[in-house]
Amino acid sequence: MMPRHITIDAGNPYALAQFWSGVTGWAIAAGDVPGDDEVLVPAPAPIPGLLFIRVPEEKSVKNRVHLDWSPTERTRDAEVDRVLALGGTIHEDHRAPDGRGWVTMKDPEGNEFCIERSEAERTN
Structure with a gap:
């Protein structure tokens, strides 16, 4: 088994994906647009992509991972x-x-x- 995505909760998935796209140099998935509840930044194989999922609450404590x-x-x-x-x-x-x-x-x-x-x- 190997990881497919690393999923990150986000208030604004597209904006956060834009930041991470800039950091990694990996493009946002074709078809993902502002306002989407899920936005993927695919990585070159075999690296898992970064998947940003909209959640209603803000981050409030230190990441556990x-x-x-x-x-x-x-x-x-x-x-x-x-x-x-x-x-x-x-x-x-x-x-x-x-x-x-x-x-x-x-x-x-x-x-x-x-x-x-x-x-x-x-x-x-």
Whole structure:
């Protein structure tokens, strides 16, 4: 068995999918439009896609599960700056003076995720 989608509750599924489409570089599924109750951001196989589902309540507590992202084309710090420009915010900064560590961020609806060092940064 393998995961097909990672499902994320959202107040505005299309807007949140737009943010994550910008973060990942994956396009929103053809046919999904603003106002839809379910919006999919398909990922390249075998990675599970991101599925955003409308819920009536706002996020109120810390996520019990979150995604850790590792940049493939940039450094961790460059990726943090790029995600900030897309509308993310820094929640907790765990970067260490020696270059190790990660940054816990929030998407526009407050869902936490982490950006770790890239593979190149981890092997140097």
